[in-house]
Amino acid sequence: MAIENAKSAQVGLTGNSAVALAMKQINPDVCPAYPITPSTAVIETFSSYVADGEVDTELITVESEHSAMSAGIGAAAAGARVMTATSAQGLALMWEMLYIASGMRLPIVMTNVNRALAAPINIHCDHSDSMGARDSGWVQLYSETVQESYDNVFMAVRIAEKVKLPVMVCLDGFITSHAIENMDTIEDADVQAFVGEYEPEVSLLKESELPTTYGAMSLPDSYMVFKKQQSEAMSGAKKVVEEVSAEFAKKFGREYGLIDSYKLDDADVAIVIFNSATGTTRVAVDELRKEGHKVGVMRIRLFRPLPHAEIAEALNGLKAVACLDRVDSFNDFGGPLFNEVRSSIYDLENRPKVISRIYGLGGRDYKVSDARSVFEELLKIVETGTVEDTTKYITI
Amino acid sequence: MTDKDNNEEFPAGGVILDGGNADGYETGGWRKLKPVLDKEKCTNCLICWVMCPDSAIIVEDGKVVGFDMEHCKGCGICDVECPPKINAIKMVSEEEAD
Incomplete structure (x- = not known):
């Protein structure tokens, strides 16, 4: 659904329409795209904005996602503001170019609408696509709602251009x-004021600098230096995400942290989770709180870089924590969220017990009753002091 | 890119900010064979200068005076391209040349 005139107004939109609207309001220079379910509507809607002349974007319809990211890299090196969207197999096909x-x-700013990776082939939500790309050097923002997906796209542009790293905005497929x-x-003019003009320090098409070379070989005398720079840029991204989110909150009134804690302050046990399943978990928290149990939930919004200190601080004092991964690492030791949260809290003096629960793969429903069962397991761990599994x- | 003492200052992402810098990348260390010029035979036709992929034929006043050993990779194209009737360039092993 294409939106005609964006004003500051309340509207009903799907996540894909909201992301496409955000892209229209940003009006990026180049959008190389190869549509794939469930992110197809992002590109479909955006292409209608292009066809209607509502944006100046060069929409490049390429022959694969590998080409989409390749074209994006070329355009970005030339100095263009580049955006695209993908899902699952499409992200997998981009793998080489992500790095x-x-x-x-x-x-580059890319929306990844989370979808399960084949095989077996499946089009529904889980996080195996973006979790596989977690070490590809992209900043990863995870969005709980349509509103947050829309808002994150604007913030992603600012973050990416400040830290000079690509940003992936993830939201749950379907x-x-x-x-x-x-x-x-948000009104178009306010969006433009927020994202500003993209002015790269160096680029292939920048007139003042001739000539530049991109993507040259770097051997043992220099490769590691570039990786260290990249690592430092990623570390620094955390502060930039905080600053950009704070500026966004000041201008538009919606606050987003690196993590989002709900009733954690006095909690004994908590679930740590990503994206849309957080709302379901909050309902279980409210129910159990009414029944007198001190439970809470933490949502990770920023996964790359990992806000490890914030995670440790928020979970300090709890007795048991369940990390719910919508993906399996196939390592016989839980999902990525479990491993990274568990590692983040290792230095706490009285760290909580941490368990891994893998849920919702390939779009399997995660219900309030599922969250309740996990909380009940956690409460039992606190009561008995032992972890069975x-x-x-x-959810199986 | 070759200032190893100051490598923290490398431009982010490995961007090379100036042109013509291949000159600063010394490829002579790859060489197994080196060209030797017989100035008596050479007619200064400059076919070797045209064909050398590394611009390693040094020409002064229209005459071949030698080879840039910091960039000559020893590929032997100059030897092959030197007209057979002239045959002024010969590829020899580094030890043999010394």
């Missing part, structure tokens, strides 16, 4: 991408 985009420090939610839009599949 090149980050290694070349190109601030659950968020295809469900209509009430949300607030460190890792387990649930």
